[in-house]
Amino acid sequence: MAELRTEEMLLNVGPQHPSTHGVLRVVIKLDGEIIREATPVIGYLHRGTEKLSEDLQYQQIIPYFDRLDYISAMLNNHAIVNAVEKAMDIEIPERAEYLRVIVGELNRTAAHLLFVGAYLLDLGAMSPFLYVFMTRERIIELLNEISGARLTYNYMRVGGVKYDAPPGWFAKIREFIPYFKEMYQLFDDLITGNEIFISRVKGIGSYGQEEAINYGLSGIPLRSTGFKWDLRKNKSYSVYDRFDFEIPVGTNGDNYDRYYLHLLEMEQSMRIVEQAIDSIPEGPVMGKAPKILRIPAGEYYAAVEGAKGELGVYIVSDGKDKPYRMKIRRPSFVNLQIIPSLLKDQNIADFIAILGSIDIVLGEVDA
Amino acid sequence: MMFGLLKGLGVTLRQIPKKNVTLQYPDVKPDWPDRFRGVHKFYPEKCIVCNQCARVCPTSCISLSGTRGEDKKMHIETYDINFEICILCDLCTEVCPTEAIQMTDTFELAEYSRDALFKNIEWLAENGRQHDARKGKSDDQANHDAKAADKAGEQ
Amino acid sequence: MTEESKETTVKPSAETAVNTETQPKEEQPDPKKEAAQKVLDRIRGLIVQELGDHVLEDALLMKHQPTFVVKRDHWLQTVQLLRHHDALGFDYPEAMAGTDYPANGYIEVILYVYSMNHNELIAVKTRTPRDNAELQSLSYVYQGLNWEEREIYDLVGVKFTGHPDLRRIMMPEDYEGHPLRKDFSVWKE
Ligand code: SF4
Numbered sequence: 001m002a003e004l005r006t007e008e009m010l011l012n013v014g015p016q017h018p019s020t021h022g023v024l025r026v027v028i029k030l031d032g033e034i035i036r037e038a039t040p041v042i043g044y045l046h047r048g049t050e051k052l053s054e055d056l057q058y059q060q061i062i063p064y065f066d067r068l069d070y071i072s073a074m075l076n077n078h079a080i081v082n083a084v085e086k087a088m089d090i091e092i093p094e095r096a097e098y099l100r101v102i103v104g105e106l107n108r109t110a111a112h113l114l115f116v117g118a119y120l121l122d123l124g125a126m127s128p129f130l131y132v133f134m135t136r137e138r139i140i141e142l143l144n145e146i147s148g149a150r151l152t153y154n155y156m157r158v159g160g161v162k163y164d165a166p167p168g169w170f171a172k173i174r175e176f177i178p179y180f181k182e183m184y185q186l187f188d189d190l191i192t193g194n195e196i197f198i199s200r201v202k203g204i205g206s207y208g209q210e211e212a213i214n215y216g217l218s219g220i221p222l223r224s225t226g227f228k229w230d231l232r233k234n235k236s237y238s239v240y241d242r243f244d245f246e247i248p249v250g251t252n253g254d255n256y257d258r259y260y261l262h263l264l265e266m267e268q269s270m271r272i273v274e275q276a277i278d279s280i281p282e283g284p285v286m287g288k289a290p291k292i293l294r295i296p297a298g299e300y301y302a303a304v305e306g307a308k309g310e311l312g313v314y315i316v317s318d319g320k321d322k323p324y325r326m327k328i329r330r331p332s333f334v335n336l337q338i339i340p341s342l343l344k345d346q347n348i349a350d351f352i353a354i355l356g357s358i359d360i361v362l363g364e365v366d367a
Numbered sequence: 368m369m370f371g372l373l374k375g376l377g378v379t380l381r382q383i384p385k386k387n388v389t390l391q392y393p394d395v396k397p398d399w400p401d402r403f404r405g406v407h408k409f410y411p412e413k414c415i416v417c418n419q420c421a422r423v424c425p426t427s428c429i430s431l432s433g434t435r436g437e438d439k440k441m442h443i444e445t446y447d448i449n450f451e452i453c454i455l456c457d458l459c460t461e462v463c464p465t466e467a468i469q470m471t472d473t474f475e476l477a478e479y480s481r482d483a484l485f486k487n488i489e490w491l492a493e494n495g496r497q498h499d500a501r502k503g504k505s506d507d508q509a510n511h512d513a514k515a516a517d518k519a520g521e522q
Numbered sequence: 523m524t525e526e527s528k529e530t531t532v533k534p535s536a537e538t539a540v541n542t543e544t545q546p547k548e549e550q551p552d553p554k555k556e557a558a559q560k561v562l563d564r565i566r567g568l569i570v571q572e573l574g575d576h577v578l579e580d581a582l583l584m585k586h587q588p589t590f591v592v593k594r595d596h597w598l599q600t601v602q603l604l605r606h607h608d609a610l611g612f613d614y615p616e617a618m619a620g621t622d623y624p625a626n627g628y629i630e631v632i633l634y635v636y637s638m639n640h641n642e643l644i645a646v647k648t649r650t651p652r653d654n655a656e657l658q659s660l661s662y663v664y665q666g667l668n669w670e671e672r673e674i675y676d677l678v679g680v681k682f683t684g685h686p687d688l689r690r691i692m693m694p695e696d697y698e699g700h701p702l703r704k705d706f707s708v709w710k711e
Pocket residue numbers: 423424425426427428429448452453454455456457458459460
């Protein structure tokens with residue numbers, strides 16, 4: 001047989017590709033079916049949040065944070081208010097802290113649910129997506145009820161939260177928890193027990209602990225390598241130290257571990273919610289905070305565990321009511337960096353499986 | 368191989384007798400909670416032209432003007448919200464001292480032209496009248512009181 | 523801002539001064555601050571011992587946050603030491619940001635690194651003049667800084683020498699100017 005002549009081919013995935021979860025573009029150099037080089041191109045959703053923040057007062061920045069990782073806006077809210085409160089030494093009432101934890105964990109569950117559904121959809125499984133949305137819808141409705149919006153909540157304020165829980169809200173969560181547990185069991189059976197799915201994710205796209213740390217990965221991409229690192233435990237903030245929950249970790253750092261950790265984390269989040277609604281103290285939800293927030297001159301960095309990893313806010317203040325410079329450490333942005341090395345020498349068929357498992361949201365990557 | 372597939376099929380079959388979770392949207396409207404942040408309504412008679420809402424708006428989409436009337440009080444003349452850039456964040460209604468600007472459950476904002484997204488004082492007032500009629504005045508009053516209570520708590 | 527950065531460790535920083543005013547018991551030492559001071563002293567000692575006195579411009583606490591200001595020429599060398607020295611082991615790059623200070627004529631780049639073994643977070647920063655802003659790239663020390671440096675290059679306009687792939691990341695390739703510089707304006711005169 002004559003020798004096969006091969007030639008490298010350039011393939012452009014995105015920015016309008018349904019499986020890149022937004023406007024991510026990846027330029028792939030292909031040799032047959034093997035990816036030789038993959039270069040992500042980002043910036044299509046860059047809105048300049050950092051630049052805009054320099055022109056906004058701190059309470060006006062909160063709605064902009066909603067729009068970073070728009071599927072877990074409560075956690076983004078927490079990141080900015082936490083950073084400002086730490087910088088200004090503002091104490092907030094207990095009840096507000098508990099409410100923050102409750103809405104934050106509900107939102108984390110919703111974000112992870114969306115990941116599970118979308119990831120399965122990427123891999124060609126349509127129906128889990130619908131079941132996931134059924135479950136997620138109930139959480140979104142709960143959050144809508146307390147904050148007044150379904151995605152961009154703008155619920156937390158420096159010094160507390162905007163509203164107390166409406167009457168009957170906790171009862172609704174109590175009703176939701178058994179439903180969630182039932183659905184959780186269903187996903188676990190249906191997806192984790194599906195041989196086709198498992199064979200597409202197990203052992204694929206794996207990396208080691210050291211590599212993950214060197215890349216600065218956080219959140220599930222880091223934990224999937226077996227490294228126990230969760231800011232809720234390691235640098236405990238808010239009232240997370242009062243709850244009993246575990247940090248599930250993976251072993252191989254592959255797609256399967258990343259998928260399964262999302263499931264396990266939802267279970268832990270629900271455990272936190274359960275404990276929090278049982279022990280939430282009475283009291284005000286808004287503490288004493290100055291009307292015009294002025295951070296003393298200096299530089300501050302504070303981070304919370306967002307849905308995708310460490311969501312940090314670095315503020316340089318010159319003592320005015322607006323930040324001199326604000327840098328947002330976006331976990332999706334940092335986590336996405338590992339993609340070129342992960343995709344190298346992989347099969348093109350695994351491209352979406354690997355990209356999807358890193359769990360990025362383009363609103364956060366591009367900020 | 369077969370087992371996983373059959374299990375999936377079982378889940379689907381079990382779903383069939385269950386109640387629908389979707390709405391027939393344009394015919395059936397969703398029922399939004401009280402706090403829902405939809406398009407604003409405006410009560411011109413309540414506004415004292417303090418300009419706080421325009422100042423707090425993060426996207427600067429409110430423009431207003433007023434004049435001093437014979438009774439030495441300020442009266443609103445024009446009040447426009449540009450819904451092209453309004454992000455429905457609720458900060459304006461939060462700062463308004465007289466609850467002149469509030470949010471309704473209207474959420475359908477699609478228009479054929481950008482100009483049509485520029486809503487003026489009449490449109491906002493009309494939206495308020497419609498919303499009040501829909502909700503019933505008593506309901507609105509309760510809502511108002513709840514908001515006032517929230518505010519008192521914040522201070 | 524400028525007074526802040528000029529302060530040495532001996533003087534209490536601006537915000538702690540405010541704190542002691544509000545709290546009557548002035549003598550009470552802040553345990554958090556003392557712990558941070560200990561970390562600061564230990565790491566400064568190590569840096570001076572390994573690299574000499576001349577690499578550090580300053581070492582201060584920014585509200586309980588040990589911060590080292592490194593001279594520009596020793597930027598890479600110092601970070602390499604922080605990363606690879608056994609007693610330091612700052613292996614996790616947390617965040618990196620560039621800030622423009624036109625009044626002082628420099629751009630400051632700050633890097634937060636965390637040590638997973640010692641559970642310590644420190645900030646190291648360095649300054650480069652605004653015109654021809656240039657720094658040594660750290661992307662070989664921490665792969666995770668590859669994009670962060672590209673972002674700083676794109677938005678603040680600091681050139682990182684030795685970076686493997688220094689291109690714009692957020693703005694289009696043919697974009698002019700660096701949006702996060704304070705004198706940036708979208709309206710071209
Ligand atoms: S909702 Fe927000 S963006 Fe819209 S007008 Fe009010 S303050 Fe402005």
